[in-house]
Amino acid sequence: MEINMKRLQRRFYEMASIGSTENEGVHRLALSDQDKIARDTFIDWSKQAGFLVRIDDFGNIYVRKEGTASKKPIVIGSHLDTVPKGGKYDGSLGVLAGFEILESLLEIEPLETPVEVVVFTNEEGARFPNPMLGSGAISGVFSKQHVYDMVDDDGITFESELERIGYKGDKANRLKEFEAFFELHIEQGPVLEQQGLPIGLVKGIQGLSWHTVQFTGESDHAGTTPISYRRDPMQSAAKAIMRIGEWVENLGDETLVTFGKISSLPNTINVIPSEVTFSMDIRHPNKKVLLRRIETAKTLIREVALEDDTQSLCEDLSLMLPVLFDESLIDLLQSSCQQHGIGYHEMFSGAGHDAMYMNNLGPTVMLFSPSVNGKSHCEEEETSWEDIEKSVKVLGESVVRLASSVR
Amino acid sequence: MEINMKRLQRRFYEMASIGSTENEGVHRLALSDQDKIARDTFIDWSKQAGFLVRIDDFGNIYVRKEGTASKKPIVIGSHLDTVPKGGKYDGSLGVLAGFEILESLLEIEPLETPVEVVVFTNEEGARFPNPMLGSGAISGVFSKQHVYDMVDDDGITFESELERIGYKGDKANRLKEFEAFFELHIEQGPVLEQQGLPIGLVKGIQGLSWHTVQFTGESDHAGTTPISYRRDPMQSAAKAIMRIGEWVENLGDETLVTFGKISSLPNTINVIPSEVTFSMDIRHPNKKVLLRRIETAKTLIREVALEDDTQSLCEDLSLMLPVLFDESLIDLLQSSCQQHGIGYHEMFSGAGHDAMYMNNLGPTVMLFSPSVNGKSHCEEEETSWEDIEKSVKVLGESVVRLASSVR
Structure with a gap:
């Protein structure tokens, strides 16, 4: 033909x-x-x-x-x-x-x-x-x-x-x-x-899993709160995004992770945020591996919250095997x-x-x-x-x- | 009296x-x-x-x-x-x-x-x-x-x-x-x-300096772009926020830095952002030290962009000595x-x-x-x-x- x-x-x-x-x-x-x-x-x-x-x-x-x-x-x-x-x-x-x-x-x-x-x-x-x-x-x-x-x-x-x-x-x-x-x-x-x-x-x-991750801390005045007194969810969010990013990069396999959306409350230049929320998109072609990756990402998030004395919440939005x-x-x-x-x-x-x-x-x-x-x-x-x-x-x-x- | x-x-x-x-x-x-x-x-x-x-x-x-x-x-x-x-x-x-x-x-x-x-x-x-x-x-x-x-x-x-x-x-x-x-x-x-x-x-x-920091990368599909091909401004933003945060924490002096606002474009769960923008508030009671701190923060931002092959921009909004x-x-x-x-x-x-x-x-x-x-x-x-x-x-x-x- x-x-x-x-x-x-x-x-x-x-x-x-x-x-x-x-x-x-x-x-x-x-x-x-x-x-x-x-x-x-x-x-x-x-x-x-x-x-x-x-x-x-x-x-x-x-x-x-x-x-x-x-x-x-x-x-x-x-x-x-x-x-x-x-x-x-x-x-x-x-x-x-x-x-x-x-x-x-x-x-x-x-x-x-x-x-x-x-x-x-x-x-x-x-x-x-x-x-x-x-x-x-x-x-x-x-x-x-x-x-x-x-x-x-x-x-x-x-x-x-x-x-x-x-x-x-x-x-x-x-x-x-x-x-x-x-x-x-x-x-x-x-x-x-x-x-x-x-x-x-x-x-x-690939399988795909979507999440909303939220770190909650203590909103305080940017000028009157010494660094050591802060419970800053922006630092926790940055740490989590970076650690998960580096972990996936080091895996060097087919795992993909993307943080597409991010926002903070009250979203004011001179106020330490009370809350920072971001999206997490995790993908892998193998079901078992995907589920394991999701668990590891959630563990990394919880660890950051523990270290920083902030609270974390990871909500599952959807899972496509x-x-x-x-x-x-x-x-x-x-x-x-x-x-x-x-x-x-x-x-x-x-x-x-x-x-x-x-x-x-x-x-x-x-x-x-x-x-x-x-x-x-x-x-x-x-x-x-x-x-x-x-x-x-x-x-x-x-x-x-x-x-x-x-x- | x-x-x-x-x-x-x-x-x-x-x-x-x-x-x-x-x-x-x-x-x-x-x-x-x-x-x-x-x-x-x-x-x-x-x-x-x-x-x-x-x-x-x-x-x-x-x-x-x-x-x-x-x-x-x-x-x-x-x-x-x-x-x-x-x-x-x-x-x-x-x-x-x-x-x-x-x-x-x-x-x-x-x-x-x-x-x-x-x-x-x-x-x-x-x-x-x-x-x-x-x-x-x-x-x-x-x-x-x-x-x-x-x-x-x-x-x-x-x-x-x-x-x-x-x-x-x-x-x-x-x-x-x-x-x-x-x-x-x-x-x-x-x-x-x-x-x-x-x-x-x-x-x-304290003196106070306000900035808008922007990282620009390459917006791509979260599912089809392997990690090693990405130029992800969200990773750069997270890295910069965390590194500047840790640097200031380690200084242990009166320097304060706060990242109150953050946003991404296109702000979509399954799209690697093209752009992540955040605010930076830096304070110190000594003029010379304040100006030095601002320069160091800017250097750290540029270093992250170089490492990640993203672009960075740090706009000065206001400076109060x-x-x-x-x-x-x-x-x-x-x-x-x-x-x-x-x-x-x-x-x-x-x-x-x-x-x-x-x-x-x-x-x-x-x-x-x-x-x-x-x-x-x-x-x-x-x-x-x-x-x-x-x-x-x-x-x-x-x-x-x-x-x-x-x-």
Whole structure:
């Protein structure tokens, strides 16, 4: 099977023009007018190519190339919505790579196994709050009522927007089972670029744990309270952030910790704070290790409070356990890479993707293309066509090989 | 001369009842209706006792006991305004102690030197933004226009409120020169209580320098950016706050440093911040040392940025050089303490007071009474009457001794 890169690029840039921003980004929020145009365009292409199109009750679009036998489909999918002022590659790359493979399959001997390309609704969670909404809904994570009643910042419901843009389809059309689910996505991080490797074979998605940490001390006058009399929660917060940061750095493994938010009370230049609060985001691809890391971080926090005679509180906000993708699909991608002499890096995804929820329904795997400067969710988001070509080739090859091996 | 503690307490609690709060605090903002009642009450007492009362063009009130000779007055003063939901002692103690001494002087042989008690307007800066406004205005720090045009949060000007409550007096009435200025004030810190000493002899007011420190790094996805690829300004901020904190703690001298405000951008739980900004308040009673401390702190900040490959910026917001009080007045207070066998602690004030600006006009000194639990600017503010008695006795004794020695 031969991938037609010119055709893929033509479709890619046409899609990127829908909701394009001044600085060559894309602003295409889920179920917006721009999203409708993108969906309509994609369906036009599909119908012109003679594929079957169906839409489910969450607006997920399925484009199907029938197989010569009655078998579970091989599915390739991603999303077409973007974050506000996002990039051209996030989501679109996976959808259009899948579509290019579908079109290329028309040019070879028909496969027994049907192949589908799916466009999931509201992956970004940028308009309606839950990310990966369409894939989560059909895999039983979210109830239909929850999804339909979800509102955007203007109080408009998911259901009313779905109806307005004409994408409220049938429950019967949902994807229920598949032979394999593949998602090609941009990495959104710097690893592949730094390693000089064009493909990431994604073994799974990191587990993630969110916390709010609060140190409480004694608020006093900055000018009249000698250092030795202070119980300063700002010093405790600084110590905890630094110690946890250094501990994770010294581990040198896949543990990630991020302190994104911070605030103090009363937040006054000449008053020792009574309270300093910050967020803690801990990630690791292994469940047992993740849980151990969380405990160690909490211990370090308590130790600082003990040393400083302040009080600490570590509230758990949410815990998402790691997801492991299908090993035989990883082997398949690996062997396709090797066959083409294309280098790859085995890695975990740091972000959530539709594939995470598809993993609940059947064998799933992802591959990553390198992000220039590790940037994503911004107008500068970029991936080289040289790298994309390698990923699409490996993905197409893997689909064909899998289809041939299915009995 | 005999201090009448019962009379002082009676007046003190009557004054505390004006603007009293539910929790035994006082809410009496400058030039408010409550401030007018406090002023009127104080002037009633003064006239009943036969003292001369004059009011200057900033609403500062002067109550004068004439001397038998034409000499520069000895002045005792403080303020009657409070912060919102403040305490009974801050300001009032100094005014009413001075008034008690004035009344007690009526009971001894007349002094050649006139003695005045002054009530300064808007010391707290809680209603009109500049603290120590009345004392700063008559000592040439603030221009009359600046003071008059100052507005409160409701846009009401200082001048209109001064007129409304009937306290816009004559420029000719301003205090211009004096033999000595004394201010008795609560410590507002924990030192005297912890040392078990009833009087603080205040050698001066610490210098103070305010800064905004900003670390800038690279905002990235918390899940996709390995630790070793990060340029995280939160880690730099934590490191700088902790290192400067530890350095100052190890100095073990009078240096104070406080980080009261902190914030991050974009302030999102799963995003490595692009920017973390915090305030830095550095204090020391010695000018040269203060300037050296500021330089060292800035060096530590730059070092962290270098180590972390982040950028740092340290913006200077304001610098108030230390103030040194009159040495012969400190000696006088000291000798009065010794004569009565009262223990004292020589110290610097960490907060600004009207005495700071009076120091521009003539020989000035302060004494502190211990604050229970170091608390002030709150309803729980307290000082024991046992301690107050000692301070008033030493202050009265010092006034009499100074008056006798003036030629």
